[in-house]
Amino acid sequence: MDDEALALAFERVRPRLVRVAYAVVGSHADAEDVVAACWLRLVTAHAREPVVDVGKWCTVAVARASIDLLRTARKQREVYVGPWLPEPVVTAAQIDLADPADRVTLDETVSYALLVVLETLTPAERVTWVLHELFGVPFPEVADLVGRTPAAVRQLASRARARVREGAPRFEVDPVEHHEVFSRFVTAAAGGDLAALVATLDPDVVATSDGGGQVSAATRPVKGADRVARFLLGIADLSARRGNEESSLVAVNGLPAIAVHAGERLTTLVVPTIADGRVVRVDIIRAPAKLHSPR
Template identity: 40%
Template sequence: MTTDTPTDVFEEHRPVLLGVAYRMLGRVADAEDVVQDAWLRWSGGDRTAVREPRGYLVRVTTRLAVDRLRQIKARRETYVGPWLPEPYATDFGDTAPDTAERAELADSVSLAVLVVMESLSPLERAVFVLREAFGYPYADIAAMLDRGEPAVRQLAGRARRHVEERRPRYDVDPVRRRALTERFLAAAAGGDLAGLIELLAPDVRLVGDSGGKARGPLRVLESADHVGRFLVGVAGKGVPDAAVRFLELNGGPAVLVLSGGKPDSVFQLDVADGRIRTVYVLRNPDKLRSLPAVR
């Protein structure tokens, strides 16, 4: 009979802990730092009274993430240009989820939802993530956050209403999104402004995140004509030694543009009623480092 070591136990739950931390913080590096801090507390603490390791580790990770979120919110107030979450790889390979599971995944890690969650308080965000993404009972969440259950229910209700009021309703079907993404890419790269505008909703928005560290719009662009002309202009300038790869990020198809084999930018689209409603462009090099190696 073998006994799992503290390392074995922690590694078994690491994916869940990283999922909690990423949804809380919107940045892979911050999430990994929080999970590492949770490991230090787990490996160096007294585990004799821990009856349910997963619950204990989720509690530690959530509390650490709340503290980290309070710190980084001040940092984001001085961020140059629009802020977007760091892209998060969700490619499941042969075990890709079905449509219902994919919709549930997109609800918790899509760029649109994570952007809305940015306006929640740290405690509201923690309750929302634990309840909506991981299905924890209110009593468990109350224990994790050292709050009364009525207070947690109130936080959950407020957070849910806030997200529901602001969360856009988009098509999460991967086949339709992939097909429209391919047409979008072909039109933009080919300088086909008319063809590109046909794919865009009249009130389409383009949100670019460069952090002031790469070229990109420092405000949100709106309207099909404005967004279309911007994209055609960018494509016309070209990228040195460019290559394009499709991959899955944040529960949906995305385009990774490489320059000399290194990530240059990521494009992802939100689609509704067969038209592109939002174009996300990530160019901040700090947010592209965590992308998986492209073979």
């Protein structure tokens, strides 16, 4: 395989590599950096000894680098001000969930709700679950990556599977239901209708804000439909009184969300997670380092 063929092979697997790294570390910017570094290591390794299976080689390299980065990040997050939320991937156009082509795109997207749940796993559990459940890597190969026996990795996967199942709403998205609930949620919030907003929320809904200590945000999660509704309406009222902010609809990790801009600057993302006809989570990202203009 010459250099041009190697580059083409890498570009074919690059989107998958970014998804692997993003699912493990929870930061799309870091995932891009990990994959860029993987290309340099691949070129060096290929010069020493030809790499036959570029996809497999790169998946191993990216997974190992992601594990190391996640362990370092976990230590940094221990001193993070307030809750830490994953970095969202924002796109300008909403995905049409009724369109089969867009459903394929959504299926290939690591959902924001899943990323939040993955934060509750240990690094070993997380990489095991991501590689095996999302990307189909066999247990023996995962065992080599995490430095455990295949039997131990199976136990890690079992624990991770149970925690993901417990913490995450079902990931299958019914397009009609999702659109209807999201529309009612947005309309009630924009209209300041407390009763209507409460009606869209699960009784045990949790709202989490991430300001990173740089902008105002709740330092603890807000729980319960009434409290979350009042909290959201308070945010909407404050935004209206500022007078220089506008809201629009975007897609975050493939599903509809609310973006707030002050001029050209994205200041806030409100990301609802919908399951069984109700909003079960509301994640509010305000940390400037995690807010990027739609792609």
